[in-house]
Amino acid sequence: MFNSLTHPASPATRTCNHRHRWPLNRWFRRLSYLLLASITAISISLGSVSPAQAWSWRNILRGGVQVMQGIQLTSMSDSQEMEIGADINQNLMKTEFSRFNNNQVQSYVNAVGQRLVPHNNRPGLTYIFQVVDSDEINAFATMGGYVYVTKGLLALADNEAELAGVIGHEIGHIEGKHLLQQIRSTSIQRGVLTAAGLDRSTIAQLGVELALRRPHSRQDEHDADQRGLRIMGSANYGQIAMATFMQKLANMGGSSPAFLSTHPSSSSRVVDIERSIDPNRRYGDGLDANAYRQQTLAVR
Structure with a gap:
């Protein structure tokens, strides 16, 4: 894996990343929630999970997104x-x-x-x-x-x-x-x-x-x-x-x-x-x- 310290991105790449970081994060969250909602709905309809378990899954997903956002310390202004x-x-x-x-x-x-x-x-x-x-x-x-x-x-x-x-x-x-x-x-x-x-x-x-x-x-x-x-x-x-x-x-x-x-x-x-x-x-x-x-x- 390339390290950002020893292999810094070009100015063009940095600009591109800055421009698209938040839209990509929002897109990832929306897609993740949509995917989870679909899986949960199917699982509930089939009786494989209860509504309470479904809520627990939502919390797990939110926790994963939380960690992803928290890591973004090096992007502060x-x-x-x-x-x-x-x-x-x-x-x-x-x-x-x-x-x-x-x-x-x-x-x-x-x-x-x-x-x-x-x-x-x-x-x-x-x-x-x-x-x-x-x-x-x-x-x-x-x-x-x-x-x-x-x-x-x-x-x-x-x-x-x-x-x-x-x-x-x-x-x-x-x-x-x-x-x-x-x-x-x-x-x-x-x-x-x-x-x-x-x-x-x-x-x-x-x-x-x-x-x-x-x-x-x-x-x-x-x-x-x-x-x-x-x-x-x-x-x-x-x-x-x-x-x-x-x-x-x-x-x-x-x-x-x-x-x-x-x-x-x-x-x-x-x-x-x-x-x-x-x-x-x-x-x-x-x-x-x-x-x-x-x-x-x-x-x-």
């Missing part, structure tokens, strides 16, 4: 996703983190992130980059354009291109809608779907839980690596920096940073990144260590 991202952000900043109180560092990280934004494939989102006041080495993204980087990770990076590689990777998770897919899978496992899918507050609660404590799959990590590598290269950052930073994390061994608890790392990931580097973009902007250190002195 960009504006809906940004609203939920804002809810998740509010929750995180109240209960889990505090914003690093240094406007110069915040502005610098935001500038790096905004340089990458035009090169991602979700232009309908407004991206927000924040530095978290934590010495842990960590970075993560939620949904709707929210990306978080700890001051501990800023201190570990040796240059701006390494930071750009991390941020590009997180943008890759948003671009690939990885958290939304995790929410969909988790909601199915927990049986919390309703006829309309999931309500906003439930999605936000699951988003907080999954973003902080549930590791991404290796497939999602590989996908985010490839997307981030493309994004940073298109922004003229030296792609080699993503590999050097990932290798640095892998070499930490017993002192593995928090980043690796939600971003599984292995030597094979570094090899894959190295193989995917465009020779023409291997070296580029952002490799000056001294310039980077001047911008991040406040976190050291």
Whole structure:
């Protein structure tokens, strides 16, 4: 089966699917109810089922349609996703983190992130980059354009291109809608779907839980690596920096940073990144260590 992350549909296909999704769903429901009604009527007339059993069949069918509709989380609009991202952000900043109180560092990280934004494939989102006041080495993204980087990770990076590689990777998770897919899978496992899918507050609660404590799959990590590598290269950052930073994390061994608890790392990931580097973009902007250190002195 082809995966939508690794084999994205063409723009024409996406437009077609969007145009016909709801008519097809209505057609499916009507046909299903018509078929069930016909079978039920025949069964009742033959005495093989009672009217009570027929009603039970109708409920089973409605349940099947309910699951089908609830799975459609990844089809929510960009504006809906940004609203939920804002809810998740509010929750995180109240209960889990505090914003690093240094406007110069915040502005610098935001500038790096905004340089990458035009090169991602979700232009309908407004991206927000924040530095978290934590010495842990960590970075993560939620949904709707929210990306978080700890001051501990800023201190570990040796240059701006390494930071750009991390941020590009997180943008890759948003671009690939990885958290939304995790929410969909988790909601199915927990049986919390309703006829309309999931309500906003439930999605936000699951988003907080999954973003902080549930590791991404290796497939999602590989996908985010490839997307981030493309994004940073298109922004003229030296792609080699993503590999050097990932290798640095892998070499930490017993002192593995928090980043690796939600971003599984292995030597094979570094090899894959190295193989995917465009020779023409291997070296580029952002490799000056001294310039980077001047911008991040406040976190050291």
